[in-house]
Amino acid sequence: MELTKIPNNSEELEVLIPDKEDHSKPAPAIHLNVNGTAEAVAEAKAQTPHTSLYQVFPKWLRVTRLWFNGKERWQAWGWAAAGVLLSLGTSMMLVVVSYVHRDLETAMSGKDQGGFYGAIWKYAFIILIAAPLFAATDFVELRLVLEWRRFLTDTLMSGYFANRTFFKLHHQLGVLDNPDQRMCDDVPAFTDASVTLVIGIVKKFFMMIGFSGVLWTVAPSLVFFLLAYATIGTWLTTAVFGKRLMQLQFSQLQKEGDLRFDLVRARENSESIAFYNGEKHEERCASLRLVLLVAVVRIKIIWASFLALWTNFYQHATLLLPSLLTAPRYFAGEIEFGVITQVSFAFGRIESALNYILNHLNELSGLAAQAERLDALLAAVKQIESPGPCILNETSDSVTMRLDSLCVHIPDGSRHLCQDLNVELLKGQSLLVVGQSGCGKSSILRAIAGLWTRGTGKVVTPPASSLFFLPQKPYMPLGPLRSQLLFPSGADSGHWIGNRSGPVPDSELLSLLKEVQLSELVERVGGLEAEAEWSHVLSLGEQQRVAFLRLLLHSPRLAFLDEATGALDSTTEAALYSALRRYCTSYVSVGHRMELLAFHTHVLEYMGNARWQFSTVEEYHERHAQQQRVKST
Numbered sequence: 001m002e003l004t005k006i007p008n009n010s011e012e013l014e015v016l017i018p019d020k021e022d023h024s025k026p027a028p029a030i031h032l033n034v035n036g037t038a039e040a041v042a043e044a045k046a047q048t049p050h051t052s053l054y055q056v057f058p059k060w061l062r063v064t065r066l067w068f069n070g071k072e073r074w075q076a077w078g079w080a081a082a083g084v085l086l087s088l089g090t091s092m093m094l095v096v097v098s099y100v101h102r103d104l105e106t107a108m109s110g111k112d113q114g115g116f117y118g119a120i121w122k123y124a125f126i127i128l129i130a131a132p133l134f135a136a137t138d139f140v141e142l143r144l145v146l147e148w149r150r151f152l153t154d155t156l157m158s159g160y161f162a163n164r165t166f167f168k169l170h171h172q173l174g175v176l177d178n179p180d181q182r183m184c185d186d187v188p189a190f191t192d193a194s195v196t197l198v199i200g201i202v203k204k205f206f207m208m209i210g211f212s213g214v215l216w217t218v219a220p221s222l223v224f225f226l227l228a229y230a231t232i233g234t235w236l237t238t239a240v241f242g243k244r245l246m247q248l249q250f251s252q253l254q255k256e257g258d259l260r261f262d263l264v265r266a267r268e269n270s271e272s273i274a275f276y277n278g279e280k281h282e283e284r285c286a287s288l289r290l291v292l293l294v295a296v297v298r299i300k301i302i303w304a305s306f307l308a309l310w311t312n313f314y315q316h317a318t319l320l321l322p323s324l325l326t327a328p329r330y331f332a333g334e335i336e337f338g339v340i341t342q343v344s345f346a347f348g349r350i351e352s353a354l355n356y357i358l359n360h361l362n363e364l365s366g367l368a369a370q371a372e373r374l375d376a377l378l379a380a381v382k383q384i385e386s387p388g389p390c391i392l393n394e395t396s397d398s399v400t401m402r403l404d405s406l407c408v409h410i411p412d413g414s415r416h417l418c419q420d421l422n423v424e425l426l427k428g429q430s431l432l433v434v435g436q437s438g439c440g441k442s443s444i445l446r447a448i449a450g451l452w453t454r455g456t457g458k459v460v461t462p463p464a465s466s467l468f469f470l471p472q473k474p475y476m477p478l479g480p481l482r483s484q485l486l487f488p489s490g491a492d493s494g495h496w497i498g499n500r501s502g503p504v505p506d507s508e509l510l511s512l513l514k515e516v517q518l519s520e521l522v523e524r525v526g527g528l529e530a531e532a533e534w535s536h537v538l539s540l541g542e543q544q545r546v547a548f549l550r551l552l553l554h555s556p557r558l559a560f561l562d563e564a565t566g567a568l569d570s571t572t573e574a575a576l577y578s579a580l581r582r583y584c585t586s587y588v589s590v591g592h593r594m595e596l597l598a599f600h601t602h603v604l605e606y607m608g609n610a611r612w613q614f615s616t617v618e619e620y621h622e623r624h625a626q627q628q629r630v631k632s633t
Ligand SMILES: Nc1ncnc2c1ncn2[C@@H]1O[C@H](COP(=O)(O)OP(=O)(O)OP(=O)(O)O)[C@@H](O)[C@H]1O
Pocket: 171, 172, 410, 411, 412, 417, 436, 437, 438, 439, 440, 441, 442, 443, 444
């Protein structure tokens, strides 16, 4: 094991980095976004918010308003009102219990048998009412958390999947870590903590009102003392611990998400990693993530311990104060013995109510971190919804495809891949995009599909429902073979495909499987309803043929194929393109093989320096023949 120092703001922390092969060697550099541990911590620090607890409050309100001001607001307010009313009931019940206690103890100390049994009966009656009241409070709180969580996750997921935000968040912004973790983990934690803390504050507020009355009648000075004591204590504690704990909580959530993302990525790419023997690298990457996570949690534990030390000291400092103040009056015979215990009880309740924030600072800082992360996710989704000046995507029923003065930038805007590109494709025409690797062929398709919006100019195509894109990497969703063939339409929604009125018949699927040269597949895997991990069970070429079948099935007005047959041999590729010409009148392909020219009417060729040449296939051949002649002379 190797000891590495991870510096932090005010303290340095030693963390253990396991080095299983050679104990004397330092861990090798791991290429995450950073070069080493110290940089990783610095990066994490730069990403954590530098806001105080009070500054996070508007963000918490923004996230909370989504439900309470949204279309389900009546339900939201209904659950919240029920929660508050029940809290009021339970708090009042505790005040009543304190009076019964007082009577009970006074009766015992005065050897008043009748008073004692009277108090016992009262107590039994109160329990009869209190038990269902407390159970109902729990029920309402749990439902409130659940309904809020359902709404918030659903809203965030709608935003995430709308307008291909999930793609743009990942590829364009690149600044928001783990949106999936924010929706799955942060939302339930946020709703749970919000309900617990808000209902807790409401309960404590009612309790404080109730017990202040009790205390006021006996020792009004104690009420003033408590108010001043709690105000100073809360202010001091949040100022010293609040911001730091929130930052650490934020950082911890981020690190946990990163670690899980690493492990999920390793699972998704298990075959490639195994072929490369890359497991050591992956393990080291994940170990480093773990080291960073543990480092943050260690610092958090230190701060939490200091907070616990301070709150224990702060709370116990006043423990005997009520007895000290009321005992002289008891000895003088001015008050009964039960009054002393009631005052102590009321004092404790008011103190815990007033110091609620102080006692729950850990939870509060966790909630602040979650509010910060959810607000950032909402802001990122909103930013994507209104991206500012960008490529205009227009739809027209009378146009097959037109690019007007198109200029496509890479997502960070640092360079452009095409400039002033003008292309018009008429019905029945097809276009092959050619050029060296990395010149921007796929990016032009991304811009046409509306995935990349950074740039200028205009793209005019038929409506999205008449287009079909085949990406470089075929996607195999979970589910039976039938869903693989029908994707992106559902297995029970044949009417989505080409305005059909019913599901796609099996005979049609079998004949299309024949077209893409996969006629034996159904029998081989055990029928159309057979389920498997298709991306592992099928070869890349088979996956590309399944994807091609989807295209034939949907027979769109305009299809886009991004090296969609790259894993196939030339004969199969030619067979698929022959089928494509029968099923689809216009299409745009990206490809490297020159044999594909035979299946297209036009070519868009990369000429260097972000310039492209649009011509017919004949003009393309003529141009290249001329270039050959120039070279040979
Ligand atoms: N998300 C991204 N962020 C930044 N740059 C990107 C991103 N995706 C692609 N690029 C860059 O844009 C350029 C064009 O990429 P593109 O995928 O369009 O190339 P291509 O011509 O299709 O390449 P190939 O033939 O190898 O598939 C490349 O230099 C690539 O590094």
